[in-house]
Amino acid sequence: MVLGWRRRKNNNHKGVKQNVEVIVPNHFMCPISLDLMKDPVTLSTGITYDRQNVEKWFDEGNCTCPVTYQIVRNLDMTPNHSLRILTQDWCVENKQHGVERIPTPRIPVSRFDVAELLIQVKASARGLDQYGCLELVHKMKRLGNEMERNKRCIVENGAPGALASAFDAFANDSIERNVNVLEEILSALNWMFPLKLEAHKYLGSKASLTCMVWFLKQQGLSGKEKSIVTLKELLSFGDEKHVEALSEIEGVCELLVEFINKRISPTITKASMRVVWYLVSSSSPCSDKMKLAFVELDLVSSLLDILIESEKSLCEKALAIFESLCSIEQGREKGYSNYLTVPLLVKKILRVSALTTEYCISSIWKMCKLGEKDDEKRVIVEAFHVGAFQKILLVLQVGCGDKIKEKATELLKLMNPYRAHLECIDSDYKNLKRSF
Structure with missing residues (x-):
């Protein structure tokens, strides 16, 4: 097999371009990529490959030598320094033909x-x-x-x-x-990331959690980002002990709400919202206590403000938290008292993602079914006015999960009596302003 590189050379006397072919020795080429080996390594089968190529080969799930097809049980790779030096010398010898020397790999x-x-x-x-x-x-x-x-x-x-x-x-x-x-x-x-059980055990200790919250209070932007992202990773493991331990640290709720409101960096905002969601959606006994704490800090208004003008991922997180807060009476009361709540929930149906649609329908359902009779009627009428009936009907037509399907069907039944004498206004809320 003949392999080579071509380089165009100028003849200064005649102005004529010529082709100069450089023959690359076969034993300098990786059998996988047929390129010069930058970091030759030899397998237990005796065949030499470029490290990057053979590692990719094994990472893809292969367990045999690409050339001999023998099963490779020992994945240790021995650097072939002699071949690398010979390859580098060959590159230097052909420098005038445009061949660049391969650097010595780390x-x-x-x-x-x-x-x-x-x-x-x-x-x-x-x-x-x-x-x-x-x-x-x-x-x-x-x-x-x-x-x-x-x-x-x-x-x-x-x-x-x-x-x-x-x-x-x-x-x-x-x-x-x-x-x-x-x-x-x-x-x-x-x-x-993602961390395994042993790391979670140590990071979930009282001392470690207290230290990360201290970083959120005292450190600069970088320290805050590292801490909140680590907290998000820790709570994603789903251990209720971590949720309970974090909830007992003084000032953590205030910090998270402050980060959500100030939005000092996208990383901190998104991670803070994810941490809040883990705190309010867990099955831990402290979950309702955390919901109440966030409601009292007026997080509901902050979440509604986010829904007005934020991008997809923030909307999803905001609606996930709002839906969870609607599980307690105080959270629903905050929703009832804000005139933007129902219009925004209806607006986001079928507008952002399937996940936000589910959260919106579930939130409207909770505000209707878990509240007082007067609250139910008020929410149903308002939702109907801003086009919820048509949107929820379309959700059922395009398909959704069984739980949301049940809630959507129940909402349609509640709205159906009003169709004859109420006007539906499918409004666009592009001009809605923040409430502060």
Whole structure:
């Protein structure tokens, strides 16, 4: 097989362009991509490939050697330094023909390197050596930034659990004294999501949660973002103990509502809304207490303001929280008292996503069926006036889940008696302004 690169050369005397072909030796080519190997590695089968190509081959679920088709039980890859040096020398020799020298690849971190690093992290945490631990976390972050393979190796070999354990240890000692190492650990953990059970256990401790809330209060934008994103990751695991522990920390509800109102960054706003949703939608005994706390902080009005002018993902989160708050009397009362509530809920049906449609219908249903008779009539009449009947009917026609189908059908039955003598106004609310 003949492989080559072509380069156009100028003849300065005659102005004539010529083709110069450079023949690339076959043993410099990766059998998978047929390109020059930048980082040749040899498998246990004796065949050499470019590291990136063969790793992709195994990541796709293959378990055989691409050339010999033997089953590869040992995925260790031995760097072929001799072949790499020969390839680089060949590139230098053909530099005048436009061949660029292949840079010497960085040596990937091994699981043994990671194991040794984590032993040192755990030892520094036990001794509360914040400077030693800080240096190790910096090293881990540098290795992870070098290549994606290093990140995977670090995460898969237990780094999240070790770092979460160290975070808990330093938070238990003193947040103020260990603030630098705590922030660096949190920053490193942020590129290791999703975290496993061991890491969740340590991050869900009272000391760790208190430290993250402290960061939300005291740190700059970066520290706030890392903390709120970690809290979102932690609560997504679905452990009620974490919800209860976070709900007991003083000032956490006020902070979350403040972040939602001020919108100091998209990351903080979205993560805060997700944390609020986990708090109010859990099956924990403290869930109703959290709902009441958020209602008293006037979160309902903030959510309605978000629905007026925000993009899809924020609308979905706002409606998810609003629907949950409608489960308690105080939440429904806040909804009744705001003249934008029903028009906005009807407007969002079939306008954003299937998920928002379900939340809107469920919210209207709760405001009708869980409230007083007068409230039910008022909501039904208002919803009918702004076009809910036609929209809900269309939802049933295009299809929806069984639970929403039942609620939608019940709402249609409630609105049906008003069709003969009430006018339906399918209004557009583009000109609605914020309430403050």
